[in-house]
Amino acid sequence: MILWVLLAVVGLGGVITGSPTVTAPPDAASHAHAETVEQPKNSKKPTAVAAVEEAIQVVMEIGELNPKHYPAQRAAKVVQHYLNTEHGSPYKVFGLHKVFSANAEDVPDSGRKYQLELSVQEVVQKQTIEKCLAQVLFPQGESHAPPQVQVSSCEDLLKINVSVQEETLYQQYKRNHSLLFAQNIPDSYGHVEPEHVPFWHLGAVASSFVMLSESTQDTLFNMAQVANVSQLASEDNLLKFEYDVLLHEMVSQDIFAWKMLVTWSPPEGVKVLKMEKRDYTVTNLKTTLL
Incomplete structure (x- = not known):
């Protein structure tokens, strides 16, 4: 059936x-639906x-x-x-x-x-x-x-030009003396603090590297949540972040946790240097899918 x-x-x-x-x-x-007859639970075709x-x-x-x-x-x-x-x-x-x-x-x-x-x-x-x-x-x-x-x-x-927004964000966090740290983006109510929205989006883009690598004909992935993001010190012109993200596989309904090392700058774009699947299961996740 x-x-x-x-x-x-x-x-x-x-x-x-x-x-x-x-x-x-x-x-x-x-x-096929019209002709289907429900089978007893213990019967075999x-x-x-x-x-x-x-x-x-x-x-x-x-x-x-x-x-x-x-x-x-x-x-x-x-x-x-x-x-x-x-x-x-x-x-x-x-x-x-x-x-x-x-x-x-x-x-x-x-x-x-x-x-x-x-x-x-x-x-x-x-x-x-x-x-x-x-x-x-x-x-x-x-x-x-x-x-x-x-x-x-x-x-x-x-043709989508966001160079001004990207350069402003890059300069702001390149000059920051206190490195960014944020958790649960979005939170259990679906709320994202305005200053964290770009890093939610960056997490979604970085997660696409993982989801592309993991995709098969039997999967359908979305990023569900940025569990946490930490900005790391960097000596070059790239902003560097460590991300923990939760990915929702829609067919199996499983939630997978991944850790990623991500770099970004306007001229270099987004790069994922490392990605590692975490060994724990997520339950009762209530969030907005991106």
Whole structure:
């Protein structure tokens, strides 16, 4: 039986519908739903039926995809993280706005490739970049390798100019005698102190480096919270920070904690020098997703 999951991604996403493991065309999905008979909890489907259903699911995940369903949305979310690693800053954070079309194909000896037409939004300045073309390849094999992303026809994102805001922030914290330290951004009520907003955004951009590296066809990541951020002394022209962030994997509903060493300056952009997964579980997290 196909399980439909509804997730509302606040801030950077929209409504995503469909199964977390398979997307059926709308007509086929409706037909399957109408024909489904609920099984007793302790019953098992015949092996032949299960094998046929598994084969159908594999076929459904390739070819033209429903842009609102999980396979297309997961691939598009990877594009969002890629754009943040390439162009993000404390005043420029990209989020997925809409997927217009998606197609998937299996590439022999390489993996599964998605062709996407989508739009993204720069959430700080609230500017939408329409109809970017992107390609995402999830490598095959048991050993995890990050997806490979190529983006074209998305030149308008380079027109977003936040150089004045970036330079002002950089000079302020480069000259600071007391180094920044902040916790729980946002707090349990969803509140962010105004002076901490740029460092929430910087944490989101830095987290995209982790989320891009960890993404597979079966994941859908968002940054949930900056648990803490500490500015470190730096002898060069870069601002240096240590971040502890909480990442929400929307499919499994797990919360993962990561520590990152991050540098930033307006000319050099955001760089993540180290990232380390922490060995503890987060529960009862109430916050705004970015």
